[in-house]
Amino acid sequence: MNKLLCLLLLIGVSPLLVAGQVKYDHKIIAILPMKTAFIKYASVTDSSIKEYRALELKYGVELQEALYHVITADTNRLLVAVQPWEVTDSILKRAGVDFLKLPYLNMVAIARLLKVDACIVTTVNPIIPMRGGARGAAIGGTPLAALAASLASGAASQGLTNLMTKGNKNFYYTLVDGKSGEDVWSLSDEVSSEDLALSKEGIVCSHKMFWRFKKRFPYCD
Numbered sequence: 001m002n003k004l005l006c007l008l009l010l011i012g013v014s015p016l017l018v019a020g021q022v023k024y025d026h027k028i029i030a031i032l033p034m035k036t037a038f039i040k041y042a043s044v045t046d047s048s049i050k051e052y053r054a055l056e057l058k059y060g061v062e063l064q065e066a067l068y069h070v071i072t073a074d075t076n077r078l079l080v081a082v083q084p085w086e087v088t089d090s091i092l093k094r095a096g097v098d099f100l101k102l103p104y105l106n107m108v109a110i111a112r113l114l115k116v117d118a119c120i121v122t123t124v125n126p127i128i129p130m131r132g133g134a135r136g137a138a139i140g141g142t143p144l145a146a147l148a149a150s151l152a153s154g155a156a157s158q159g160l161t162n163l164m165t166k167g168n169k170n171f172y173y174t175l176v177d178g179k180s181g182e183d184v185w186s187l188s189d190e191v192s193s194e195d196l197a198l199s200k201e202g203i204v205c206s207h208k209m210f211w212r213f214k215k216r217f218p219y220c221d
Helices: 003-010 049-071 085-094 099-104 107-114 133-139 143-156 211-216
Strands: 028-031 118-124 169-177 183-190 196-199 202-205
Touching: 028 049, 028 085, 049 085, 049 099, 049 118, 049 202, 049 211, 085 099, 085 107, 099 118, 107 118, 107 169, 183 211
Parallel strands: 028 118
Antiparallel strands: 118 169, 169 183, 196 202
16 A cells, blocks of 8 residues: 555545546445346246346345455455445335346435445346356366356256356446546456356355456555
């Protein structure tokens, strides 16, 4: 950590420096549930549209929780406080906020509702399904492969669609300032078949999945 950051932290300021050296005084931020698009409704042959949306919500919250735990794993190296994800979701639910519409809502109003200075908004582009043998071949002998295989086995017995990622830029993160509503930092990230496996039973994340985010996020020293 450089001397300027140390000085600013000592006086209670958590700066974010962006183009033009604009400073944002963020002391607490929230990680919002992610907007996922891992599957298309047509690929879930045994589900109603309601069940499909529930699955989108499930994945979005699971990824939100995973990102929160990665960011807060070492609070001594954090330059800002992070609102517990459970608190964030509880407030949003009580206010009747539709998690699936979060990226399109007014972030100034959302930040005010959550009583935070900025929000991390994440959207996930559609990811190509890979079925059956392609799954095992793609992820090889990694620990994730073993866990994904167990999920696949259980899901297959119920006739569920198993999905996993195909490498491309599909995770888009944005840090939105709660006062101005401006996007003050963003990152597009590639998630490979070794990072993530999906099924209707749940989501399996590599422990390294959000490390790239953490290395680039300005509030993770």
